[in-house]
Amino acid sequence: MSELKTTLAGYVTYRGREGHWSFLLHRITGLGVVLFLTIHIIDIAFVYFNPVLFMKAIEIYRSTLFGVGEIFLVFCVFYHGVNGLRIAYLDLFKPQGWHIESQRRSVRWTLVIALVLWLPSAFWMLRNLLIHNYGLFGG
Amino acid sequence: MEVRVRVFRFNPEIDRRPRYDVFTVEAEPMDRVLDLLEYIRGDIDGTLSFRRSCGHGICGSDAMRINGRNMLACKALVKNFETNEITVEPLLGLRVLKDLIVDMEPFFEHYRSVLPYLINDEPLPEDGRERLQSPAERERFDDTTKCILCAACTTSCPSFWADGHYVGPAAIVNAHRFIFDSRDRAAAQRLEILNQQMGVWRCRTAFNCTEACPREIKVTQAIAEVKRAIQTGRLD
Amino acid sequence: MASVSQTVRRVRVRPNYETIAWKWMRYSAFAMIPLVWGHMILQDVIVGVHRIDLDYVAMRWASLFWRVYDTLLLGFAFAHGVNGLRQVLNDFIHGERARKVMNWLLFLFWLIITLIGGTALIAGVNRAFPLS
């Protein structure tokens, strides 16, 4: 128990730099995505087991709250993916990349790339949301 | 200039829970945090306990958390902090024995667990002189010979906070030092040890260790090299 | 002049679950970029949840390509995710026994969810189900 407290305190209060934040973000996004993926597999499976429930689930997904959540989910998948690639590449092919300056740089670039991928997607999804849920843009 | 030093205090003989004492001291920009602590202990509050010896970053006694980050108090200069308030706390993840002193035993136990010594039972050179090693072979493990066992790395590692059984970066660094020494013959044994549950795979490349290392050892890189050696069996 | 040996030294380390899991997490990463991102960009961004319904799913799964694609996606992403979850829980659950129990539970969790998903992928949209 005290270890859990220490760990959470460390996560939050330790003033680590890029690596610390990328570790936390990778972990949080990974967990977020597993949670979503589990639910998603189940709801998709409803198309066979119980299509009525499937439609209900889709209904819920279309709500504004879930819409916004979905936009964040997309960020999670982008960030986790870019960062995961970074980790896999360095670990498998370029251990010298775990060097202080280049590591700091690669973490920052990871975030930038994830944002660059995410922003247009977010824009598009937000637009869809506004069109369908609020009838904007003449939808 | 005036510096406010917030110091973590805990004396298990009296206190039930820790507290923070604030000392206001006059300091020069070039002063080390260790100088401030020495001054506090000598002239303000003698009951403050902390470890130190060499005073210039070589002995590894005084690793602690200063403004939230692990460093050696003797290598932390007042001018390097943006604020005039300096918070000093013990290392995270090891039991506090008193004030800034933590129990180092688990740390050394992990260190000992990786066979941190040269193992080579082959006969010595017949002329009784040195074993040969090329400068390149020597260079291969130079970085990890620098470790002073200060524990700044291990106690900055999220995996170690979560589970003190993780051998931690310092032990891996010291294993690396021998695994890649061309004179050593026990790399397989060490890799076997580090391939276990509590070995290298616990490292999630959080990089705090490398940032914290006062000897500027490329800790995460060393860990990555050990992981690779386990995966590929190559020691070059 | 004495010579200095320069041979590449080799050792063999017995792979165990952790060794393989580590490799799996990394190699699956490369496969997952096209799978996960492709799926997500297509479904969440381009098509959008408002256009997805039973007919849409049925239409997609009519193509063998998309069925194989989704099967791969399920296989890679969920196994990767559950192993990731195992790693995180491993950090916090100590003790030999507790860990064993957790590992079994996670395995069952992975198996059941994968089977559920797999069944749907094979069987497709259930047109026989009374819709109201």
Added chain:
Amino acid sequence: MVHTHTYDVIVVGGGGAGLMAALYASKRARTAVISKLYPTRSHTGTAQGGIGAALGNLEEDHWEWHAFDTVKGSDYLGDQDAIEFMCREAIQAVYDLEHMGLPFSRTPQGRIDQRFFGGHTNNMTGKPVRRSCYAADRTGHMILQTLYQQCIKNGIRFFDEFQVMDLLLQNGAVAGVVAVELATGDLHVFHSKAVVFATGGHGRMWEVTSNAYAYTGDGVAVTLRRGIPAEDMEFFQFHPTGIYKLGILITEAVRGEGGVLINGQGERFMERYAPRIKDLASRDVVSRAIYLEIKEGRGVNGKNYLYLDVRPETVNYYAEKDGRTRPDGSPYRVTAEEILAKIPDITDFCRTYLGVDPVKDLIPIQPTAHYAMGGIPTNKYAEVVIDSRNTVLPGLYAAGECACVSVHGANRLGTNSLVDLVVFGKYAGIKAAEYANGVDFQPLPEDPTDFTRQQIEALRHGDGREKASQIGRELRHLMFDKVGVFRTEEGLQEAVEKIKELRERFRHVRVSDSGRAFNTELLNTWELGNLLDLALVTAVSALERKESRGAHAREDYPKRDDENWLKHTLAWLDGDRVHLDYKPVVITQYTPKERVY
């Protein structure tokens, strides 16, 4: 609470000397190491430059040359039998270290690399010779780590963070030691047949010092209180190149790689003091030269510091002027990268503590208190001897900086301390085990912790009128000022009086921390008491020695006086009084002559 442990051999100190002793003693006897610091925190770890041994890996060299350089460096006060022994054994010791795994820097042929160091010469030509075996500028660190690793490998028993406060003697022989466990404040009695002291030096009594906080001369003070004399305490080495004000050491190896000292007028002044080997003259010579430059107004900006210059352009300029060559005969020229690779830690110190880059900027330096030549008197087998007839005290051994064999005489040659540690540490271990196997335990005294408790009680029950920190500051200032590089009759007289005063004031100190766990205030205060005792012995020994020799430079007696003073000082402390006696220097084949570099 008092705990009792029984071992054949107890080693006090986990530095180079202590670990070496433990490794060898444990082969034949039940051994434990007691150390107030975790062994890897010991001062041996800070040694930078290297360990001297005539391996001859790069050019011709012989242990006899090493011995002569040592004798000459010692200003002929070193005992020549011990010096010959050490220099011969050094070669095997270095190979032993290599076999234990020490990662020495290497030559292209794969052999241990060697570099120049102050006072190391080719005896035929008088030119510098590469004798210092090194591992970058971390030789001491590597030695300490390697020895500690071997101790782990051999399962040596450690009592870490136990501070020895008393030595137990019975029937004129050793019975054990008493130590306090830092973590609990409990007293522990270690009943043993033999005790090896390897507690290091006492440079913390000077204001500007390269020495660790822990360097408080505990071993010498403890034995002094038990009636064992201290030898040659007036000889304390001031290293020429300490970082200005902080005292952190810049190794001689920087000059070995071609760095030069520059005064306030931009002049390479060592040419005037040591025309032949210039900046690589022995330490006492260089330190005095720096002081004289400063005294004559050639310090930088009128302050009391000078510059050390290792910028490649300077190094190459003087290398060309001196006609310096590489081993293969090509001219010696360096790049910034090469210099940085040879002195990485020094570079780090300069960047951290001065904000300067050694290959681009000048490094402000001043002499810094560095090494205790004096200490517990021993013979060449590390057996402690207690009078001028060299009577051995059965069961007691000392090695390393706390011991005085004496191989360093009046001035230690660079790299010879590490040699001292490994050679005499090893013999201390061998001899202690041998002795322990041949005798029975002495009985413990009735109340073994009595004297230790008295010492602690005294510190707890002073009237609190005085502050230890203040006394410490005054002591350090006084010693640097009056018992430093240059000394005079009046200055020393004044120092003796003032130290007595400080010792009196010390009786009023009271430790405010009444706790038991990690009562560092109590132990630091006790350590200050040790320094006060040793300071008194040092000042009195210096006052009496009316000549200049090695590190002991008297302005009023500027010449060495072999007729009257070619002898070792032995000092006993009895309350406030210091008794002195003298013993002859052992001379084998090197007859004293004037020292010129």
